[in-house]
Amino acid sequence: MSKSLQAIRGMNDILPEQTPLWRYFEGTVARLLDNYGYKQIRMPIVEFTELFKRSIGEVTDIVEKEMYTFEDRNGDSLTLRPEGTAACVRAVLEHGITGGGQVQKLWYIGPMFRHERPQKGRYRQFHQIGLEVFNLDGPDIDAELIIMTWRLWGELGIRDAVKLELNSLGTSESRGRYREALVEYLSAHHDKLDEDSQRRLKTNPLRVLDTKNADTQAVLVDAPKMADYLDDESRAHFEGLKARLDAVGIPYVLNPKLVRGLDYYSKTVFEWVTDKLGAQGTVCAGGRYDGLVEQMGGKPTPGVGFAMGIERLVLMLETLEQIPQEIARQVDVYLCAFGEEAELAGLALAERVRNELPNLRLQVNAGAGSFKSQFKKADKSGALYALILGDDEMAQQVVGFKPLRGQGEQQSIAWDALAAHLATCVVQG
Ligand code: HAM
Numbered sequence: 001m002s003k004s005l006q007a008i009r010g011m012n013d014i015l016p017e018q019t020p021l022w023r024y025f026e027g028t029v030a031r032l033l034d035n036y037g038y039k040q041i042r043m044p045i046v047e048f049t050e051l052f053k054r055s056i057g058e059v060t061d062i063v064e065k066e067m068y069t070f071e072d073r074n075g076d077s078l079t080l081r082p083e084g085t086a087a088c089v090r091a092v093l094e095h096g097i098t099g100g101g102q103v104q105k106l107w108y109i110g111p112m113f114r115h116e117r118p119q120k121g122r123y124r125q126f127h128q129i130g131l132e133v134f135n136l137d138g139p140d141i142d143a144e145l146i147i148m149t150w151r152l153w154g155e156l157g158i159r160d161a162v163k164l165e166l167n168s169l170g171t172s173e174s175r176g177r178y179r180e181a182l183v184e185y186l187s188a189h190h191d192k193l194d195e196d197s198q199r200r201l202k203t204n205p206l207r208v209l210d211t212k213n214a215d216t217q218a219v220l221v222d223a224p225k226m227a228d229y230l231d232d233e234s235r236a237h238f239e240g241l242k243a244r245l246d247a248v249g250i251p252y253v254l255n256p257k258l259v260r261g262l263d264y265y266s267k268t269v270f271e272w273v274t275d276k277l278g279a280q281g282t283v284c285a286g287g288r289y290d291g292l293v294e295q296m297g298g299k300p301t302p303g304v305g306f307a308m309g310i311e312r313l314v315l316m317l318e319t320l321e322q323i324p325q326e327i328a329r330q331v332d333v334y335l336c337a338f339g340e341e342a343e344l345a346g347l348a349l350a351e352r353v354r355n356e357l358p359n360l361r362l363q364v365n366a367g368a369g370s371f372k373s374q375f376k377k378a379d380k381s382g383a384l385y386a387l388i389l390g391d392d393e394m395a396q397q398v399v400g401f402k403p404l405r406g407q408g409e410q411q412s413i414a415w416d417a418l419a420a421h422l423a424t425c426v427v428q429g
Pocket of ligand 1: 082083084085114116121122123124125126127128130131132261262282283284285286287304305306307308309310311312
């Protein structure tokens with residue numbers, strides 16, 4: 001196929017054999033979020049470029065080199081969203097739903113776009129489920145976000161494979177003081193820093209802390225520590241969070257170098273990481289952003305949130321073989337009908353059954369075919385039972401009921417009794 005007719009590198013089709021696992025994952029998260037009192041919000045995929053520059057930060061990797069930005073026909077600069085927080089803040093401000101201190105607990109799901117170098121677990125179009133909470137400034141809500149994800153890992157059977165890393169970035173004042181001390185220290189060791197860190201020292205010095213370069217890492221060993229510059233309020237907030245995680249029994253690792261790649265964070269930041277996926281090990285990440293709403297033109301409004309990468313979590317479920325049996329089967333019952341008269345009766349019968357059992361996954365054979373070929377299709381569909389309508393069954397107003405997975409012999413069931421019979425033998429999803 002010519003290249004122009006192929007999908008764009010790093011942007012993937014999610015094929016029919018993969019979607020059951022995606023839907024299981026998304027459904028599990030959505031149910032959990034409902035249960036904790038979060039409401040879904042849906043934002044556009046495209047926003048004005050300025051929104052992302054102002055919120056994520058001009059000198060972040062995302063804004064400097066990863067955004068899909070283009071001019072539309074009006075000459076406006078638009079960007080495919082690289083993340084959800086900026087648009088969510090824009091939406092709550094635009095609709096005034098955080099005014100007067102109103103608490104909002106919101107979640108969203110959808111594709112995000114970043115022009116990164118594609119590899120396993122890192123794509124140019126990827127999907128996030130994210131959430132944002134507005135107007136709650138205590139550590140209790142930070143703890144709730146983490147407790148909720150901990151429960152999710154438990155439900156998905158991947159709790160033992162993830163680790164929580166925590167840090168506090170303090171308020172913008174305390175971070176400012178720390179930044180000065182860090183710049184002074186790093187400037188004194190300028191020649192030993194790698195090129196990228198030398199550049200970041202000028203533009204975004206805190207990002208030097210998460211360098212992968214061994215020489216720069218060696219320089220950082222004796223660098224000033226962020227924790228020593230935390231203001232009292234941030235320190236108390238962080239202690240409050242840790243006490244709550246301890247109370248629920250959630251293990252964590254303090255990582256003083258965790259700074260995150262987006263500029264809007266303050267106080268709490270966290271990442272759930274795994275060593276099961278190779279280099280792209282962060283499956284869920286977020287933190288507090290108490291200054292962002294104001295920076296975007298709103299009243300001071302505390303905020304906290306996180307986002308998880310669906311591709312990475314689906315990969316985890318596959319890698320750890322935590323795929324529930326039930327999701328593989330998409331058909332409960334497959335109806336085969338032979339001859340025109342049987343086909344018409346079969347259609348009507350199927351609709352009657354669906355009226356009574358709306359959750360039954362009943363597939364009616366389409367495309368006619370011989371007894372053998374319809375049976376083959378029934379088997380391949382993964383159905384537990386085949387229903388058979390041929391001349392004999394038509395004459396007696398019954399349907400042949402045949403277990404396909406070795407649960408007993410074929411029997412005849414009267415049309416009127418079919419729904420009741422199916423209700424007893426198929427556990428409906
Ligand atoms: P982020 O750390 O940029 O944070 O992304 C969150 C998660 O999205 C990552 O931990 C990862 O699982 C997934 N992810 C990011 N980039 C890619 C990629 N190229 N391919 C596959 N998965 C990826 C944010 O986006 C913040 N908006 C999170 C947040 C919400 N903070 C506060 N509220």
